[in-house]
Amino acid sequence: MVSSTAVEKKSELNPRTTAYEFAGPVGAALIIVTIPLTTYLLYFGCSQRNGCPPSLASIKNPEILDTLQRLEFWKGLWDTEAALMYLAWYAFCVVAWLVLPGDWIEGTLMRNGKKMKYKINAFSTFLLTMGVTAGVILRFGPESFTFIYDKWIGFVTASFVMSVVQSIYCYTSSFFGDKLLALGGNSGNFIYDFYIGRELNPTIGSFDLKSFNELRPGLILWALVDISMACEQYVRRGGTLTDSMILVLGFHLWYVADAVYNEPAIFTIMDITTDGFGYMLAVGDLLWVPFTYSLQARYLAYEHVELGGVGTAVVVLVTFTGYWIFRSANGEKNDFRNGRNPKNLTYMNTKRGTKLLTSGWWGRSRHPNYFGDWLMALSWSLATGFNTPITYFYPVYFFVLLVHRQLRDDEMCEVKYGDDWKMYKKLVPYRIIPYVY
């Protein structure tokens, strides 16, 4: 029998969530449907076969309704070969995590007084993956690596199934044992908690599902997807790549490499410290990132845009500016949170005990890193030219995500820091873009 003090202690540590984000259960239900639907639509609405976007005539065509009513169409979303390949890829990431050497580092202090331990080998997993991929392409030719382009929908469905299975597993297992729940994911509403993630850190032994999924099977798959798109273009063009494809491929690979190289920096981000691991992150990490963030590369696989000297210079300039802001802002905060201040930046002390930077990038806006990240997103789309608005999906979606994320973080900081946050907001009035917003 469980004593009443034990029950009280448990509910003290895991209080009920009383305030909803994402417009509550209705908003969560909408997003649950919208994320996979958008991923499929971006394929059917931007492809060589259908056009990008499909012509108005083809949309009005009653054939679309016929297609949706045909069982063949729904069967076509599943591809057993792609599903097995996806499973093998996921297993490879797990085995790499297990066998590749890496230091174990501690995460931030949690409210139960404990710290999680994380194995740092995402970068070596990335290098191994790139090495094997290069080996395959050199040995068997680029045509051996176009299978992701060919089996696109099969891979999308496989990764969606994987993320739903994980979300169901994490939601169900959160009810067993003494689990630390996410403060935002314990409302008691099934749809909402399933979406936000009920358990803070679902683990199997020392294997932490949330941090593993955030950086490995989805993010590194994005790099593989891009390489496959470049191979497709290379084969179609008989052995050359367009300047736009070289830029998009290079920038995406760089972005992924940067994320996995800076693996320890993710242990202080909102997803790891605050959000539970549920549908939002599982589907976000495993489906959304690899199959929507790579849209520019998939478009360029069949639409061979040449930018020329000036176009290339503009794209490179926007991306480098973005990367410089993104990396130096994240670096300043990461150094500071780890007790270093190499640039001698000014800061304010707070009643909570942690200090807040008030100069450098964090003195210019409250989320300068978001601005840099968004500029990079914009540059990747600029590389696809102006023939279609669809390839600008990523910066538009990302803008919405970042504005919403900034609001969420602002609210959380207000709770964490109280009046000190109000003071910081007076000192640094801009939210994301210095002197603009």
Ligand SMILES: NC(=O)C1=CN([C@@H]2O[C@H](COP(=O)(O)OP(=O)(O)OC[C@H]3O[C@@H](n4cnc5c(N)ncnc54)[C@H](OP(=O)(O)O)[C@@H]3O)[C@@H](O)[C@H]2O)C=CC1
């Ligand atoms: N490509 C993509 O799809 C996405 C990328 N990202 C990227 O992930 C990165 C991490 O983002 P995220 O976790 O949202 O937020 P941040 O890395 O911006 O971290 C916010 C936290 O930083 C601390 N902080 C705030 N102001 C200061 C200050 N002045 N001095 C020191 N610390 C401060 C606070 O936490 P505390 O005080 O408790 O330490 C706050 O909660 C960003 O670069 C973002 O662009 C994010 C989402 C999606």
Ligand SMILES: CC(C)=CCC[C@@H](C)[C@H]1CC=C2C3=C(CC[C@@]21C)[C@@]1(C)CC[C@H](O)C(C)(C)[C@@H]1CC3
């Ligand atoms: C509603 C919806 C689509 C939710 C899903 C959001 C997720 C796609 C993103 C939430 C935070 C993310 C981060 C990255 C990728 C996108 C998601 C998972 C990230 C791994 C990209 C690379 C960066 O360098 C990063 C490590 C800072 C970043 C962390 C946050």
